[in-house]
Amino acid sequence: MPSRQPRAPKADPETDEAIHAAIARAVMDGSLRAGTKLAEHRLAEIFGVSRERIRKVLHRLGAERRIEIIPNRGARVPQPTLAEIRAIYEAHRVLEAGVLMALLPRLDDAVLARLDAHLAEERAAAERGDRSASVRLSGAFHLLLVDAVGNAELSRILRDLLSRSSVMVSVYEPASQSICAVDEHGAIVEALRARDVARAVALSAHHFQHVEQRLRVDPGPAPATDLAAAFRPYAPAKTVRARRGR
Amino acid sequence: MPSRQPRAPKADPETDEAIHAAIARAVMDGSLRAGTKLAEHRLAEIFGVSRERIRKVLHRLGAERRIEIIPNRGARVPQPTLAEIRAIYEAHRVLEAGVLMALLPRLDDAVLARLDAHLAEERAAAERGDRSASVRLSGAFHLLLVDAVGNAELSRILRDLLSRSSVMVSVYEPASQSICAVDEHGAIVEALRARDVARAVALSAHHFQHVEQRLRVDPGPAPATDLAAAFRPYAPAKTVRARRGR
DNA sequence: CCCCGACAAAATGTGCACATTCTCTGGATT
DNA sequence: AATCCAGAGAATGTGCACATTTTGTCGGGG
Known part of the structure; x- marks a missing residue:
C-alpha cells in the first residue's frame, strides 16, 4: 500500500x-x-x-x-462600479481630513523635512515622465501623512484603501494625464507648514475631488x-x- | 475496502x-x-x-x-495592550472627525430626527439602568452618524473598529460607570443641528478622550x-x- | 543546583480522494 | 420554433490520513 x-x-x-x-x-x-x-x-x-x-x-x-x-x-x-470606486476615493478623502487635523499637534520639523524630500522625489519623477513612479509616489505621499500621526490602525486602514483604489486607476484613469498633480501635494504641505489646518483640509478635499472627477465613465479596453x-x-x-x- | x-x-x-x-x-x-x-x-x-x-x-x-x-x-x-486599545479609540476619533465634516452637506431633518429618536432610546436605557443596552446603543450612535454619510466603505471601516473596541470594554472598562455619557452624544447632535461643525468635532474628540482616559490601567480579573x-x-x-x- | 540537549507527545499544516453543486449542451415536448 | 428538462462534465467543498513543527519532560553534564 x-x-x-x-x-x-x-x-x-x-x-x-x-x-x-x-x-x-x-x-x-x-x-x-x-x-x-x-x-x-x-x-x-x-x-x-x-x-x-x-x-x-x-x-x-x-x-x-x-x-x-x-x-x-x-x-x-x-x-467595481464607477460608484464603488468613487466611494473608495470618498472614504479616503474623509479619512484624510481627520488625519490632517490629528497631524497638527504632531507636526514638527522632522516631519516637514520628510514631506519636502518626498515632494522633491515626486517632482523628479514627473520631470522624467516616469508615470509608474509617479503613481507609486503619489500614493506614498498620502501614506507619509497618515504614518506621521503614529497610529498603526490608521495607517493600516488607509494602506488598504489605497491599494484598492490603485486597482482601478489602470482601468478608469485616462493614461494621458498624470495622477496626482505634484503642486496639489505641495500646496497641502505648505498649508501644514503654516499650521493652517482648515486650508490643508480644504486643499486635500479639493485634491481628491479633482482625482474623482477625472475618472472615465466607461472602463477602458x-x-x-x-x-x-x-x-x-x-x-x-x-x-x-x-x-x-x- | x-x-x-x-x-x-x-x-x-x-x-x-x-x-x-x-x-x-x-x-x-x-x-x-x-x-x-x-x-x-x-x-x-x-x-x-x-x-x-x-x-x-x-x-x-x-x-x-x-x-x-x-x-x-x-x-x-x-x-491587546492598553496602548493598542487607545490606538483603536484614537483611530475611531480621527475617523469620526472626518465623518462629521462630511456629514454636514448631507444633514437634513430626517437625519436629525433619527438621531433624536436614538438619543431618546439611549436615555431610556440609562434610566432603566440597563447597562448592556447602554453599551450597545452607545456604539450604535456612532454607527448612525457614519451611516448618514451614505458611504458603505466608511460604514464598514467604522463598524470594524467599533466591534474591536467593544472587545476590550469588558476588560478595561470599570463596570461602575456608564460607557458613553448620553449628554455628550446629545451635545454633538445639538452642534450638528446648529451646523457648527467645528464644535461638533471638538465635542466628539473630547468625548473619545473622555472614554480613553477612563480605561483602567490593569486588566480586570x-x-x-x-x-x-x-x-x-x-x-x-x-x-x-x-x-x-x- | 542550574543548564543544555534529546526524545516523546500533541498540535498544526498539507495533499489527496470523494461528495456536492453548478454549468452547459442536446434533445424532446408543447 | 422556442422553452424546458435531463444528463454529462467540470469546478468547488469537505473529511481523512499523513507530514511537519512545536512543546513539555527527562536525563546527563557542567
Whole structure:
C-alpha cells in the first residue's frame, strides 16, 4: 500500500506569500480583465502547487476584498462600479481630513523635512515622465501623512484603501494625464507648514475631488484574460500547457 | 475496502456562520480570557464538527483581526495592550472627525430626527439602568452618524473598529460607570443641528478622550478559561468531556 | 543546583480522494 | 420554433490520513 513516492519536499514557507502577492499585483495593476474567473485548478497548474494552497490564498484575498468569492461558484476578478470606486476615493478623502487635523499637534520639523524630500522625489519623477513612479509616489505621499500621526490602525486602514483604489486607476484613469498633480501635494504641505489646518483640509478635499472627477465613465479596453500570460513571470515554463480552445 | 459508513450528511450551509458568530461573540464579550488558546481539536469536539471547518473559521477570524493566529502555533484570544486599545479609540476619533465634516452637506431633518429618536432610546436605557443596552446603543450612535454619510466603505471601516473596541470594554472598562455619557452624544447632535461643525468635532474628540482616559490601567480579573463552558449554549452536552487536569 | 540537549507527545499544516453543486449542451415536448 | 428538462462534465467543498513543527519532560553534564 505505501507505494508512495517521497514527494517533492517543497514546503516553502514563503511560497504562499509569493502567490498571494502575485495574484494581488495582477489584479491591482490590471493584468487581468475585470470579471475574469480565477479557477483553482488552473492557478494550481500555473504556479505549480497543490490546489489546496491556491484555495487558501484565494480565500485570503477574498477576505481582503481584493477578489470576489461566491460560494460554490469560485473566485473572480471584481468589476467595481464607477460608484464603488468613487466611494473608495470618498472614504479616503474623509479619512484624510481627520488625519490632517490629528497631524497638527504632531507636526514638527522632522516631519516637514520628510514631506519636502518626498515632494522633491515626486517632482523628479514627473520631470522624467516616469508615470509608474509617479503613481507609486503619489500614493506614498498620502501614506507619509497618515504614518506621521503614529497610529498603526490608521495607517493600516488607509494602506488598504489605497491599494484598492490603485486597482482601478489602470482601468478608469485616462493614461494621458498624470495622477496626482505634484503642486496639489505641495500646496497641502505648505498649508501644514503654516499650521493652517482648515486650508490643508480644504486643499486635500479639493485634491481628491479633482482625482474623482477625472475618472472615465466607461472602463477602458480589457487588457488580458489569459491567466497563464498574466502570471508568466511566476510560472515555470513547462507548466504552461497549450490552452484549450474553450 | 470501502467499509465507509454513510456519514452524517450534516453539511449545513449556515453552520460555519453560526460557529464564526459564536466564537466572535465569546471573544468580544469577554467570556474567554485574553490569551486563551483556541485549539482546533478542542473546538471541533465542542461544536461537533470536523477540525477543518473550525480551521477555516479560525483563519477567517484571524483575517478579521478578531483573534490572533501565529503560524504553526495556533490561534489565541488576543491580549491587546492598553496602548493598542487607545490606538483603536484614537483611530475611531480621527475617523469620526472626518465623518462629521462630511456629514454636514448631507444633514437634513430626517437625519436629525433619527438621531433624536436614538438619543431618546439611549436615555431610556440609562434610566432603566440597563447597562448592556447602554453599551450597545452607545456604539450604535456612532454607527448612525457614519451611516448618514451614505458611504458603505466608511460604514464598514467604522463598524470594524467599533466591534474591536467593544472587545476590550469588558476588560478595561470599570463596570461602575456608564460607557458613553448620553449628554455628550446629545451635545454633538445639538452642534450638528446648529451646523457648527467645528464644535461638533471638538465635542466628539473630547468625548473619545473622555472614554480613553477612563480605561483602567490593569486588566480586570480573567473571566473564564474553559472553552467548553464559554461555548456551553452551542455545545452538545455529550461532547463536554471531563477536562484534563492540565 | 542550574543548564543544555534529546526524545516523546500533541498540535498544526498539507495533499489527496470523494461528495456536492453548478454549468452547459442536446434533445424532446408543447 | 422556442422553452424546458435531463444528463454529462467540470469546478468547488469537505473529511481523512499523513507530514511537519512545536512543546513539555527527562536525563546527563557542567
